Amino acid sequence: MTEDFKRRIKNFLLLDIETVCSHASYEQLPDRMQKLWDKKAVSLKRGDDSLTNAEHFYDRGAIYAEFGKIICIAFGAFYWNENEELAFKVSSFSGDDEADLLRQFKALIEKYPADQLILCAHNGKEFDFPFLCRRMLIHCIEIPKALQMTGKKPWEILHQDTMDLWKFGDYKSYTSLDLLAAVFDIPGSKNEMSGDQVTKVYYEENDLAKISRYCREDVVVLAQLYLRLHCFQAVQEENITRVG
Known part of the structure; x- marks a missing residue:
């Protein structure tokens, strides 16, 4: 691990959201x-x-x-454990009350210095980040400074996007998290369900816990992919903590 990476992860949060029809x-x-x-x-x-x-x-x-709403936000962070090994902890907020969910997330990211917090998501710049901001506006929730990107120059925005990191400036196609996980031989998150089933599981099966588990696993995959994209070793499974 580089010294720059070790400094950066103090204010580094990986995230994924799950959305359904309104x-x-x-x-x-x-x-x-x-x-x-x-x-x-x-x-x-x-x-x-x-x-x-x-x-x-x-x-x-x-x-x-x-036309949609957020029902789950999963987030995770790297840290070094007592054995000085890289570890990862992932948790989530979920619920039927979107406004309450967004307030919880706002309170979480406002614990970090707004000018130092780095949020990371797969396709986050095109989906997760704007979706969060738009839904906050709809509920009249003030957008946290860390997510206020209007008027900022590209180099002033610290947030990371693993799909962007993979593109190298190529904007012709979308590459899914699942595909990149397979390319880098990272265990996938689709064992219990897949993203196109979220609305059905929420409205027909009424199984928010299942969706939350799936969302958390996506963040685990995201974390491992981020490491591999920087040629770092993946976090060992025994050093991953799942909360929720």
Whole structure:
């Protein structure tokens, strides 16, 4: 490990969020939002009419902050244990009350110095970070300084994105966390469920605990990937602590 890495991890937080449709079905959307989703669905179909607008909402609504909501935020941090070995601890906030969930997360990251905190997520710059900020605004929750990126120059933003680190400036394609885990021979997080099942598990199975476990495991994979992208050894399984 480099001295720079050892300094950085004091204020380094890896995270992942799980989102679902704002309502259990298209029919439960307010009329105004139904009409706006209908407009959105036109661009999503792109000539493919195999799914109805209602089916598209259940399938895709969760990825848009205007039509989705956050039900779980998992986060983890590196540290050195009593044996001076690199260790990792992961925990999560989850619940049906999104506003309460976001306030908990806000309180967590405000414990760190705003000008030193580094948040890391996979595709975080395009999804996790803006989704968190947009949902905070919807609930009139002041966005923490560490997440206030408007007007900042690129070099003033400390946050990391493992997908960005893998791209090396190539913007032609999306590379999933699961694919990179396989490429680097890192154990995956899809043993119990996969990301496209979150809405179904939440609304049909009512199993938030299962989603939380999945979200935490994604953060473990994220942490191991971050290390491998810097040519560091992965954290040994016995040095990973899961809370929740």
